[in-house]
Amino acid sequence: MTEKQRKWLAWSLAIAWMGVIFLFSAQQAEESARLSGGILKYLLDGISAMIPNAELNQDLFHLLVRKGAHFGIYGVLGVLVLNAVFITRGKLDIKTFLVAVAICVTYAITDEVHQMFVPGRAGMIEDVAIDTLGAAAGALFWTFLKSSDVAQ
Structure with missing residues (x-):
């Protein structure tokens, strides 16, 4: 794969992930709540199966699921964008990270x-x-993987 193709692929993946985020954000409140409610039910059923007498605050758990989704989705974006910036700049330094x-x-x-x-x-x-x-956690994760890759 040429350098130009690597850059194009890296930026295409980052932009495609931004498109995924946009689609989630474009969901009306009811649709978004239905999606996170389904995930919440799945998680609560799993926890109940493992810990039958667990008493969980469902509202707090739902909030954690929704905010955890933000964190995770942007963690992936951090990985993809840092990879694209790294490939474009050709070096891993604080400027690339920032x-x-x-x-x-x-x-x-x-x-x-x-x-x-x-x-x-x-x-x-x-x-x-x-x-x-x-995003910062994802970028740090990518940096850790890349640094350990370079060290070998």
């Missing part, structure tokens, strides 16, 4: 603004913070 995280933060902000125009949804600054932490 540029990648800045791209993710900018996208998180635009994502929350987008949600302000979706019926039943709202843009939330705390979601931008969670998204930022997820």
Whole structure:
């Protein structure tokens, strides 16, 4: 694969993942709640099967599922964007890391603004913070993998 093809593929994957995030954000509140409610039920059923007498605060658990989804989805974005920036710049340094995280933060902000125009949804600054932490964690994870790869 040529360098140009590697760059194109890396950026295509990052942009495609942004498209996935956009589709989740475009879901109206009822559809989004149905999706996270289904995941919540699956998790609660699993926990109940393992710990039959567990008493869980379902509202708190639902909040953790929703915010955990933000963190995880943006963690994947952090990995993909850092990989694309790394391939484009050709080096792994603090600037590469910060540029990648800045791209993710900018996208998180635009994502929350987008949600302000979706019926039943709202843009939330705390979601931008969670998204930022997820992106940074994903980028750190990628950095760790890449650093251990280089060390060998």
